[in-house]
Amino acid sequence: MSPKQFRKNTGCDFNFNTKYKKFKKNICNSPKGKLRFTLVEHHLEQTLPFLLKSSLKILDAGAGLGQFALKFARMGHKVIINDIADVLLKDVKETCSREKLNHNTVFNRQPLQQLLPGYRDKMDLVLLHAVLAWLHDPLAGLSSIAGCVKKNGYLSLLLYNKHALVIRNALSGNFSKILNDRLKGTGKTFTPPAPVYPQTVEKVIKQNNFKIISVKGIRIFYDYLEKTPANTGTSMADITKVENRFGLELPYIYMGRYVHYICKKI
């Protein structure tokens, strides 16, 4: 595909090549990144226990540094690792080679909106984690990727929660930003350019013939801590327990930095 076609097809979807080092250090390998992974992992394992037994066809769309893709490949699932950022895919490829996971992994560097028709109804599980808010048209992206899940298959959707942006800005006194809906990031930081409210996304999930079988708020309390956990004398183990417990309860679910949906195609 020519660069021109690429721009046309992806609009202003945000390619993470330019954020590779900071994303790896400040997001994936940071305490908050590890907590996000642990909370989502726990939700998946509790809700879909068969993941620990059978071998499935899994697509990680917008996989980034492939934390979940690698986890599932290590467990013996067949995983397609998709992203538009070749620098990040190269990093994941190196891990796959080092750990001899090549037989379980396929790499795909395409905009996720182009996975149809090739992957229509093919996947047992599609992961779409923290990607929507980086797309030019998040809802169209969601509808497109939904087509890759087969009947009775699952979608794991991790949504960057716009409600959490409202709360964070209110706590910082940025009320005019909230009133003028200036909550979007510019792409310079890790505040995404197209955050969406959960209720908007839930409508689109249902329109695409999915039943939401479990919803969990991810990092409900951790992101609002005034002091670092070390300064409060709190252990990450205790924080994780509290997050896991209240993450499944209203009203906390919708206060999380992310909302994690596990959905079944009907």
Ligand SMILES: C[S@@+](CC[C@H](N)C(=O)[O-])C[C@H]1O[C@@H](n2cnc3c(N)ncnc32)[C@H](O)[C@@H]1O
């Ligand atoms: C915030 S990162 C999330 C990465 C990973 N899923 C995670 O949860 O850590 C968003 C990723 O989406 C990728 N991305 C953005 N637009 C995309 C598109 N149209 N198709 C595929 N990947 C895309 C970016 O390159 C980036 O790696």
